[in-house]
Every structure is written in structure tokens, then in C-alpha cells.
Amino acid sequence: MSQTKKTEFLIDTRGEHRALDAFVVAARFSRDGRTLAFALGDGTARLVPMAEPAGDWRSVSVHDGAALSLAQDINPSGFLSGGDDGKLRRISGDGEATDIASFGMKWVEQLASHALDKDKGLIAAGVGKVVHLFDESGKKLKEWTHPSTVTGLTFDAKGKRVAASHYNGVTLWFVAAKTDTPRRLEWKGSHIALAFHPEGEAVVTAMQENALHGWKLPDGQDMRMSGYTTKTTSLSFSKGGKWLASSGSDAMVLWPFFGGGPMGKAPIELAGGDGINCTQVACNPKDELVAGGFEDGLVVLADIGSSRILPVAPPGQGPVTTLAWSADGTQLAIGTENGFAVVVDFARRRM
Amino acid sequence: MAEPRQELVPVTVLTGYLGAGKTTLLNRILTENHGRKYAVVINEFGELGVDNDLVVDTDEEVFEMNNGCICCTVRGDLIRIVNGLMKRRDKFDGIIIETTGLANPAPVAQTFFVDEGVKARTRLDAIVTVVDAKHLPARLADSHEAEDQIAFADVIVLNKTDLVTPEELDDVEQRIRSINRHAIIHRTQRAALPIDQVLERGAFDLSRILAMEPDFLDGDDDHEHNEDITSMGFEVAKPIDPEKFNAWIGALLQEQGPDLLRTKGILNYTNEPRRFAFQAVHMIADGDFITEWKDGDPRSSRIVFIGRNLNRPKLRRGFEGCVAD
Numbered sequence: 001m002s003q004t005k006k007t008e009f010l011i012d013t014r015g016e017h018r019a020l021d022a023f024v025v026a027a028r029f030s031r032d033g034r035t036l037a038f039a040l041g042d043g044t045a046r047l048v049p050m051a052e053p054a055g056d057w058r059s060v061s062v063h064d065g066a067a068l069s070l071a072q073d074i075n076p077s078g079f080l081s082g083g084d085d086g087k088l089r090r091i092s093g094d095g096e097a098t099d100i101a102s103f104g105m106k107w108v109e110q111l112a113s114h115a116l117d118k119d120k121g122l123i124a125a126g127v128g129k130v131v132h133l134f135d136e137s138g139k140k141l142k143e144w145t146h147p148s149t150v151t152g153l154t155f156d157a158k159g160k161r162v163a164a165s166h167y168n169g170v171t172l173w174f175v176a177a178k179t180d181t182p183r184r185l186e187w188k189g190s191h192i193a194l195a196f197h198p199e200g201e202a203v204v205t206a207m208q209e210n211a212l213h214g215w216k217l218p219d220g221q222d223m224r225m226s227g228y229t230t231k232t233t234s235l236s237f238s239k240g241g242k243w244l245a246s247s248g249s250d251a252m253v254l255w256p257f258f259g260g261g262p263m264g265k266a267p268i269e270l271a272g273g274d275g276i277n278c279t280q281v282a283c284n285p286k287d288e289l290v291a292g293g294f295e296d297g298l299v300v301l302a303d304i305g306s307s308r309i310l311p312v313a314p315p316g317q318g319p320v321t322t323l324a325w326s327a328d329g330t331q332l333a334i335g336t337e338n339g340f341a342v343v344v345d346f347a348r349r350r351m
Numbered sequence: 352m353a354e355p356r357q358e359l360v361p362v363t364v365l366t367g368y369l370g371a372g373k374t375t376l377l378n379r380i381l382t383e384n385h386g387r388k389y390a391v392v393i394n395e396f397g398e399l400g401v402d403n404d405l406v407v408d409t410d411e412e413v414f415e416m417n418n419g420c421i422c423c424t425v426r427g428d429l430i431r432i433v434n435g436l437m438k439r440r441d442k443f444d445g446i447i448i449e450t451t452g453l454a455n456p457a458p459v460a461q462t463f464f465v466d467e468g469v470k471a472r473t474r475l476d477a478i479v480t481v482v483d484a485k486h487l488p489a490r491l492a493d494s495h496e497a498e499d500q501i502a503f504a505d506v507i508v509l510n511k512t513d514l515v516t517p518e519e520l521d522d523v524e525q526r527i528r529s530i531n532r533h534a535i536i537h538r539t540q541r542a543a544l545p546i547d548q549v550l551e552r553g554a555f556d557l558s559r560i561l562a563m564e565p566d567f568l569d570g571d572d573d574h575e576h577n578e579d580i581t582s583m584g585f586e587v588a589k590p591i592d593p594e595k596f597n598a599w600i601g602a603l604l605q606e607q608g609p610d611l612l613r614t615k616g617i618l619n620y621t622n623e624p625r626r627f628a629f630q631a632v633h634m635i636a637d638g639d640f641i642t643e644w645k646d647g648d649p650r651s652s653r654i655v656f657i658g659r660n661l662n663r664p665k666l667r668r669g670f671e672g673c674v675a676d
Contacts, residue, residue: 023438041438066438084407084435105408107435128410148412149428167414167427190414190427208427208466209417230467337437 010301010312010344011334016053017342020046024335026070027324030077031115035093036326036333037079038341039067045081045091046341050331053343060095063087069111074121074136082108088125090138100138103127110150114159122175124162126150131164133175144173144180152194152205165191165205170215172203185215187222195235195244197257204244206232212246212255214262225255225262230277234323238283238290243304245281245290252278252292252302270302271309280320286329293320299334301346312344359474360437361445361551364459366500367481368490369452372510376481376542376549377449381406385546390436390443392429394451405443407432411451413458416465422609422633423465424458430466437472445551446473453496456480456503457612460632470637477552480504480534481542484523485514491526501527502580502612502657503632504534506549513540532582533615533655580612582657585670590621591652592675599669600629600636607660608634616654619644621675629654 011017023041029050030037036048043063049055063083071080077093086103088111100123110126122141123134129149133142144164152165162173169186191205191213202223204214210231214223225246232248243254244262251272255262271278271292280293288304297317301310318338325332330347334340367373380389390405412428429448436446450459456478463475480500483490490497501507507527512520524536537544596618604611614631629638644650654670 023440025438041440043439066435068435068438084438105406107407109431109435149410149431151431167412188415189417208414208425208430 007311007314009314010310010346011314011342014346015313015342015344016048017340018046018057020339020341022339023066023337024321024339024341025067027322027333027335027341028070028072028079029324029326029331029333030079030093031072031074031327032076032093033326033328033331034077035079036324036331036343037070037091038322038333038335039070039081040339041066043067043083043085045070045079045097047091047093047095048333048343050326050343053345058095060091060097062089062091062097068107068109069125071111071113071123072115074113074115074119074123076115080111080113080123082111082125082127084108086127088127088132100134101125101132101140110153110164112153112155112162114155116159122155122159124153124155126153126164129166131162131173133162142175142180144171144182146171151190151192154194154196156196156200157198158200163194163196163203165194167191170194170203170205185220187213187215189213192231193233193235195237197244198237198239198241201241202257204235206235206246206248210248212244223263225267227267228253234278234280234282236281236283236290238288238304239285242288243283243290245283245292247278247281247292250275250277252281252290254290254304268304268307270304270307271300276315280323282323282325282332284329285325285327289329291323291325291332293323293334293336295319297336297338297340299323301332313342360440360443360472361476362463362473363445363447363476363550363552364456364478365447365449365481366454366456366459366478366503367452367508368483368486368494368497368500370486371452371481371483372508372539372542373449373452373481375510376479376508377447379542380447380546380550383546387444387550388442389550390446392432392446392448394449407436411454420608420634422457423461423635425462425465426458429459429462430469433469433473445476447550453494455496455499457499457632460503460613461635464632464635464637476550477505478503479506479508479549481508481510482523482527484509484511484520484538487523488526498530498580499612501530501534502582504531506552507531507534507536508542508544508549509536509538510542511540512538530580530582531657533584533657580657580659581661582655583661583663583666584653584655585667586651586653587671587674588649588651589674590650591618591673593618593620593627595675596673599673600631603666603669604631604634604636607658610660611656611658613657614654616652618652618654619650 025039038046046057065084069082079091088101112124115121121136131144146166148167172183190208193206210228211226228248234247251269255267296315298315299313317340318336322335332344334342409428414427416423616629618627625640
């Protein structure tokens with residue numbers, strides 16, 4: 001961005017930021033929105049009280065090693081954390097860490113959760129080739145084995161199916177099925193990240209070869225989306241599934257999932273042109289806005305309709321590793337490889 | 352990249368047949384007091400006698416790449432593990448990857464050329480192959496992998512020398528040399544050798560290796576046109592034209608990639624004060640400028656091929672054809 005005026009970044013006026021001194025692996029807001037958690041490469045989690053982000057960010061020891069995955073707990077105030085110590089742990093909103101399961105030397109790299117009615121819910125953990133399904137209390141329900149290591153894991157929007165990506169495709173498991181006969185979505189090659197369309201219309205993966213692959217549902221028709229300069233590691237559908245935002249190019253790349261797209265349609269590219277690769281994308285849950293984080297630490301917010309760009313965080317803090325929105329779409333959490341962690345408040349100010 | 356690169360993590364690949372002494376060497380590395388910490392990626396945890404929080408247990412997952420290269424396979428598990436280890440980069444100085452006894456080293460090596468994320472954070476320091484002096488002849492007779500493991504090596508630990516006579520040992524070393532003329536060979540018992548002979552060697556700073564070899568250019572023409580692996584080195588004194596070299600090596604790797612296990616070179620490009628280091632595994636190539644030529648150093652370009660069906664006159668003519676006009 002070339003401009004003579006000094007660019008103003010929102011983190012200076014509306015952000016609360018800290019240098020945490022460890023790789024920021026993931027950020028998540030609790031379901032009740034009261035706490036923001038950052039999971040770090042030193043095995044701790046930092047809990048940000050959203051009532052007072054400028055206050056103390058409590059440090060909780062969670063893993064003997066690095067945290068690798070983070071998800072919302074079914075309990076509205078807490079979190080779930082997976083580590084390279086083989087532990088799946090629960091972190092309560094007030095900072096207590098307890099074990100759910102231990103997998104020995106295997107890394108807990110993938111985590112997903114889905115809240116159902118009446119405090120019920122499901123927790124899925126991808127550990128090597130196996131997905132372990134637990135209920136809200138941590139009781140093991142099922143175990144699903146895949147042909148190779150699970151690289152992406154997500155529930156569909158209703159919590160009826162779990163999608164797991166791996167070498168040569170995606171497996172769709174039906175949570176309530178009495179006999180586990182999954183649906184296999186096959187495509188040769190290494191699939192390394194996964195997203196489920198919010199209306200259940202498609203499953204999309206990122207592939208080792210700098211491209212995306214998708215399957216339309218229910219017919220399973222293949223979709224191929226290519227042209228990336230590097231591997232896509234982050235995928236995010238916009239509200240209602242109109243757009244799929246993706247990293248892996250020097251812009252945020254958004255594919256249209258409407259009007260017959262994405263097949264035969266060109267994607268739109270936002271905040272590009274400077275040769276720095278986008279590493280993270282996160283669509284706002286309420287509006288057609290997408291946040292993008294880049295390899296140099298730059299974070300921007302883009303209005304998908306108008307392509308207008310709002311600078312959020314300046315370059316210089318290391319590659320952006322995580323972006324997360326609060327459920328109401330007013331708060332954005334940012335983390336980088338160098339340990340820079342921020343929460344930005346987009347809510348209209350009460351004067 | 353907008354910022355200067357972080358220091359790349361050195362990676363040592365440890366190969367060798369079952370029973371050759373790989374685990375003994377690994378246990379030495381993990382227990383000896385050398386002041387360095389290594390993250391170790393292993394496949395057979397049961398054998399390792401050391402409790403270490405930086406030991407990662409993995410299943411080798413070899414994936415084909417759909418990148419137009421017919422022999423390109425990578426280790427998908429290593430891509431994930433390297434990524435994961437980078438989250439606690441400050442906890443170790445280097446990474447050691449042990450392969451299973453029967454593993455072909457190509458997918459491991461290619462992973463470090465092909466995956467951008469891995470390439471941006473690590474550098475392949477050396478491929479170390481442990482061989483058993485007594486059983487190597489039998490292994491070479493009955494398996495392709497034993498030969499490949501020697502061909503890929505930068506450093507060879509010729510172990511269990513106490514189980515053979517001095518004559519047998521010389522024969523075995525000759526046999527190794529016939530496959531890989533350019534590796535450094537250490538004779539050991541119970542894999543005992545100074546750790547710095549194995550780790551953080553910078554073996555890919557090839558000039559050091561090449562400089563140590565007075566017989567670098569010695570021919571061994573008996574091995575042309577057959578299925579045995581052999582190695583050949585070539586040297587030209589005049590500066591190389593980068594465009595000519597790229598065209599020649601590109602076509603050669605495309606055409607003969609499956610036969611070429613490893614290609615390594617240090618090149619003297621025209622009007623370039625720095626040395627260009629080139630290396631390839633099968634069809635997958637990589638190159639970068641390294642340190643400057645020192646005053647007084649002979650500024651000649653050298654290249655080494657290790658593989659099958661190598662045609663010496665054709666390779667020589669090709670390399671000599673890259674000289675700048």
C-alpha cells in the first residue's frame with residue numbers, strides 16, 4: 001500500500017496487544033464470549049477477560065510441550081486444547097486445566113466441537129490416523145480410523161456429520177449411525193486443510209500442490225480451484241456460504257459459491273499486489289467482511305462487496321498464524337509466530 | 352520475504368539397515384553431553400532407550416506428488432512434524448530423522464526440496480547412513496534399498512568393524528566407494544565416533560567435501576550402462592553460463608531423473624563473486640548462492656552424479672557445454 005499519509009492501524013486505537021514470547025498456535029473465543037484464549041507453542045494458554053481486555057491475561061499451563069490445536073468447549077465458558085504431549089485437555093473459563101484423554105506419544109493435532117441443545121455436545125479429536133469422538137463430559141463415544149493421518153477435521157453446521165481430510169480425500173462420518181459406514185470423497189493426493197460449507201452444500205480441501213479441491217454435496221461432483229503461489233493453510237466460508245476465502249496467494253482469494261460457482265468463475269482477490277503471501281483468513285460471522293493475515297504480520301479487514309480495505313495491524317510482528325472472530329462479529333483476535341497477540345474491538349463505540 | 356530469514360534448522364537424516372547400528376548411534380547422540388538439543392523423529396520407538404520429550408514417534412507416510420515429476424514422492428508426516436516442531440523452535444538446535452531400515456531415502460530428501468514451508472525453515476544438513484561391515488555384502492546382494500542408502504549418503508558410518516578382518520573391511524569399503532565415491536566414511540565399533548562427525552556437518556556445503564578428494568575426477572568407466580549405482584565427478588575451469596547450465600541440467604534431470612539418485616555441484620557463474628550450490632534428488636532440483644570465492648581459491652566448477660546408467664562422455668560433454676562464451 002503506497003500512500004504518503006502515515007497509515008493508521010486499528011490496533012493502535014481499538015486494540016489490546018501483548019508480546020507473549022511464544023508462537024501463537026491458535027485463538028478462540030469461548031461460546032459465551034466472555035473469554036478469549038490464545039494457545040501457545042510453550043504449552044500455555046493465555047485467557048483474555050473480554051469484559052476488560054486491558055486487564056490481566058491469565059497464563060495457564062496446559063501442555064508439556066507445544067499446544068497444537070484449540071477449540072471451544074461445549075461448556076459455554078471453556079476451551080479444549082490438544083498438544084504434542086499427547087494430551088487432550090479442557091481449560092475452564094477461570095483457568096483450570098484438566099485431562100479428557102491421553103494418547104501417549106501421538107500428537108493431538110486436530111480438534112473440533114459442536115454444541116447441541118441442553119448443554120449437550122460433541123468433541124472430535126484427530127490423533128494420527130484416528131478420530132476420537134467424545135460427548136460433552138469427555139466420555140468416549142466412537143473411534144474412526146482413516147487410511148492415513150487426519151489433517152483437517154470439522155463438524156457440519158448441524159453437528160450430524162464429521163468430515164476428516166487425509167491422503168487421497170475426505171471421509172464423512174455420520175455421528176448417529178449405528179454402523180459406521182462412512183461416505184468417502186476421493187481425490188488422489190495429499191489434502192492438508194478442510195472446510196465444510198455452512199449450508200452443507202460442499203466440502204473443500206487445500207492440497208499439497210497449491211490448489212483447492214472440492215466436492216459438491218450431495219452428488220459429490222468434483223471442483224478444482226487452482227492458481228495459488230503457495231500452499232493454502234487457511235480456509236473460511238462467509239456467512240451463509242456465499243464465498244470461500246483462502247490463503248496461499250499474495251492476496252486473500254475468495255471463490256464464489258453462488259450462481260453456479262465456483263466452477264467456471266474467477267475468484268476475487270483482496271488486499272493483494274505486494275508479493276507478500278496471505279497466511280490466514282477469517283470471515284466475519286455476521287457481515288460480508290473478511291479478515292486476512294499475511295506473512296509479514298500485516299492484518300487487514302476487507303469488505304467483500306466493495307473491496308474496501310481497512311488496515312488492522314502493521315507488518316513487522318512475524319507471520320500471522322491465527323485469526324478468530326467472536327460469535328457476534330465485533331471482536332477479532334490475531335496471533336503471530338513471534339508471539340504477538342491482539343484483540344481488536346470493532347463494536348460501535350458508546351460515547 | 353519482507354524480513355530477513357530466520358536461521359534455518361539443520362536436519363540430519365539417519366538411514367541404515369536393521370541391525371546396522373542406527374539406534375546405537377541415536378542413543379549416543381541423545382545421551383552424550385555435547386550441549387546441543389535435538390528433536391528426533393523416529394519410527395520404532397521401542398528400540399530407543401532414552402526418555403526425551405523431543406522424541407516424535409511417526410508412521411512413515413510416503414505421498415506421491417502430482418507435480419509432473421514421475422519419481423517425486425515426499426514424506427507427508429515429516430511436513431506436518433516439521434511444522435509442529437516450529438511451534439517450539441527455541442527448544443532444540445537441530446532435527447534428526449531416523450528412517451526405517453527398508454526405507455528408500457529419496458522421499459525424505461525430496462521433502463526438503465519440495466515443500467515450501469519445510470524449505471523456508473530447515474536445511475538438509477546431511478544424510479548419514481549406518482552400515483554393518485559384516486553383513487553389508489549380503490544386504491547389497493539381496494536388496495535395492497541398501498544400495499540406495501549408500502548412494503544417498505553424505506556421511507557413511509561403517510560400523511561393527513570388529514566383526515571382520517582388515518582385508519574384509521577394505522573390501523567392504525571398496526564396495527561402498529564403487530557406489531558412492533564422494534561420501535565421507537567413518538570406521539566404527541558400536542557406532543562410536545565424535546558426534547560432530549555426524550551432526551551439523553554442513554555437508555551440503557559441497558566444496559568442503561569436494562576439496563578433500565584428490566581422486567575427485569578419477570574415472571571408473573567399467574560401470575557405465577549397467578544397473579549398478581556408481582558416481583562420477585566433473586570439473587571445468589572456465590566460468591559457467593547460468594542459462595546454459597539450467598537448460599542442460601533441466602533437460603538431463605527430466606530425461607534421466609529416475610536414474611539420478613543425487614546430483615550435487617558447486618558452480619562458478621560468470622560475473623558472480625559467490626559460489627552457486629546446486630543439488631538434486633531425482634528430478635527435484637534446488638540451488639542457491641552461498642559464500643564468496645576466496646582469493647587464491649581455484650574458481651572451478653564441479654559437479655557430481657550418483658546414479659545408474661551414467662554415461663561419462665555424454666555427461667562430460669554436457670557439462671563442458673555450459674561454459675560461457
